[in-house]
Amino acid sequence: MVFHPPSWVPQLPIDPPDSVPLAEFMRQEQFGRHPSSHSRNPFTCGLTGRTYPVAEFFQRSELIARALAKRLGWSPNEGTAWDKVLAIFSLNTIDYITAAYGVHRLSGIVTPANAAYSAEELQHQLRSSGTKALITCVPLLETALRAAKGAGIPEKNVFILDLPGLKGKHDRAFTSVEDLVSEGRKLAELEELRWVRGQGARQAAFLCYSSGTSGLPKAVMISHRNIIANVLQHTTYESVGRRQRGVDVQNVLGFLPFSHIYALVVIAHSCTFRGDGIVVLPKFDFVPFLKSVQEYKINQLILVPPVIINMLQNKDICRKYDLSSVRFVFSGAAPLGDETIREVQEMYPAWTIAQAYGMTETSVVVTSPSEHDIYPRASGSLLPSIKAKIIDADGNEVTEHEKPGELLIQSPAVVLGYLNNEKATSETFVFHDDGRWIRTGDEAVMAVSPSGNEQIVIVDRIKELIKVKGYQVAPAELEAHILAHPYVSDCAVIQIPDPKSGEVPKAFAVKASLAASLADDEVAKAIVKHVADHKAPYKWIKGGVEFLPEIPKSPSGKILRRLLRDQEKAARKKTGAKL
Incomplete structure (x- = not known):
């Protein structure tokens, strides 16, 4: 049996375009982006307040593209995307996405790298992705340089993102991203991208490495259309609850690592597409986190369970800060228990707390809570244009509620596959009579919320x-x-x-x-x-x-x-x- 989104979930306003670069989709209001004139500044530094309006944000990515084109010999319409792979190995900054869009402007690919990586782990990602250049930050510079050397990337192709308040030591001169912006102002305009029909559906925008818990993680090829589809799915889905709550634009805190698919799509793309402002912190530090919520009057917290647990264990510290601006807490990446949710709601009764479900291979969000239909034990309903199957231990399709089995998903946001790993791709992405599905490896049940809507409950990883x-x-x-x-x-x-x-x-x-x-x-x-x-x-x-x-x-x-x-x-x- 194939499960579909509930009847209240709207259809997508447009079919996700397959010939448009991600940055162009994010910039153009014709695709449904919240009007720039009524949007918050997309990214604001939570430590310094530095920010750019929408137009300047996109202009900076254009200038970065010009400078990278000159320095690296990359052209928008020459060579393949695999000839133009750049890694970003950095803590969060307001120019993280700016730099990524600069690479996309050259029809290149960005591979975000986990800031917690050792030099050996980073070297593996640089080598396996075919990275030609690297953007990092001063606190991670020594690790980045060791990995770059091992991967054969010259130091002249290593660039630095500014991180206010976080210092490190280096005795060599490196070109900063701000230098690239200044350099780009003096260079001629780039030729327009000439993409053929369907290129956005076939060409990787990001190579995100799935979170391996042993051995070497796999490179997930995520196309431009994959990200575009999930942005449309998530913003369309959440528009119902936001409209009922009278929410137009809001402030969101961005401390989760942009190198991870969760923050990369949900925070850096879906939130900015609908006009929200992202207050960026380099990483999670408890007190700066609380201060930022108070100072910038954050309305929505996009969290992971360890942060919530941290708050519960430090209630006395939390009470020193005014967190009354928060109305919605969106938790993902790992399960959040009923007991934990109840304890948070006792602490902050005005907060709506819910959890979502997704994975790197689905360009993140598959199911999500809606503010008008919260069911604590579940991870929300299916987003528009997503179908689900549940397969029991005997290989049969589940046709009833509350019966467990492996969750399979079909969606325009399901990724291209794993880079240079046909075995893993064929095992994970399977074909049935009704098309291509991804095996999630998660055991789930389809439940019915008190309001009568079907919602997915994730039990756990099948292998665990x-x-x-x-x-x-x-x-x-x-x-x-x-x-x-x-x-x-x-x-x-x-x-x-x-x-x-x-x-x-x-x-x-x-x-x-x-x-x-x-x-x-x-x-x-x-x-x-x-x-x-x-x-x-x-x-x-x-x-x-x-x-x-x-x-x-x-x-x-x-x-x-x-x-x-x-x-x-x-x-x-x-x-x-x-x-």
Whole structure:
């Protein structure tokens, strides 16, 4: 059975254009962009207040393109996109997207790199993507230079983004992005891009590396039309709730890394397309985060669960700041438990809190909450022009509500595939009689909200579900429950072998300050009892509790359970325990 968006979801106003570069789509009001004259400035530095109006933002990207064309020998209409790949390895700045659009103006490809990468990890991305030039920032410069050298990129092709308030040391002169803007003013105008029909659907705009938890991550080829489609899908979907709330334009906080698909599309593109202003912070720091919400009167927070947990654990600090401007909290990238949502709403009753679902391979958003239909256990309804199937363990299509299976998605935002990885592409992107679908690898159920609308509930990653005596246990459910205990500041749950049950849950926990002086055994017993008091016996933490200084996570907040499983296997191998 194919599931569709609820009847209240509007159709897309236009078919996502397939021959228009992303930046041109974002600039032209004919495609539905909020009128520039009534839009907030797209990006404002939360530390200095520096900002540009819409017209200047796009002009700066044009000037950067001119300078890059001269320095790198790139032409808008000569060579292939794969000859013009540039990596951005930087913390967030107001010129991050400006620089990306400069590359797109030359019909090139941008590969955003995780700012937490080591030189070796960055080198892998530079090599595998065929990167010819690199934009970084001073705090990351030494890592960038080591990686660039290993990838054969000359130092003259390394450029620097300005990061106010964040300093680093270097004793060499590098060209800054601001230098490129100044240089571009003195150069002749570039020829117009001459794209053929369908080029935007075939040509990659971004190479985003999926968050691998072990081994080397895969390069996801995301076309211009993929991003355009998701921007149209998300803004069209959210227009209903915004209209009912009387929201025209608003301020949004942009501290999530623009290198990750979540912030890259939802914050840097969907929000600016509908005229919102993005207040940019280089990274997440708790107090600057709170100050920015207060100073810039942020209306919508786009977060990941670790930030929300941080707020709950630091309520006294939060109360020092006026966060009353916030009306909507949008959480993604990892599941947010019911207990956590209730606790936040007790703290801030006026906030609407909801979570969305998506992945890099769908150009991010698949389901989203609407402000007029919030169902805490679910991740919202399907966006317009998205279809879903749920396939059970026997390979049959699920036709009823609340029956679990693997979620498959069909959407114009589903990406081209993985770069130079035909095996992974063929395994993930499959063809049925009704077209091309992506296997998400997530177990889901289709539920019905109290209002009668179908919404998707993501249970967990299929490969991470714990099988206890034939029952499936979702680590995310137990993690959300354990986090509600006052002794725990963070946690993760994995499966370990058990001779009687097959597998049982094991918890890894970080002690909260309240439990800092308590013995590990005492805290472990409290955690085990907390689960046993509220969950069915097959969900009990029979694999024990281990304490860590921190839970390993990706920059987007996903728990790296595979890393914990690998560490557990290594430890069990040393002791001779069953693997």
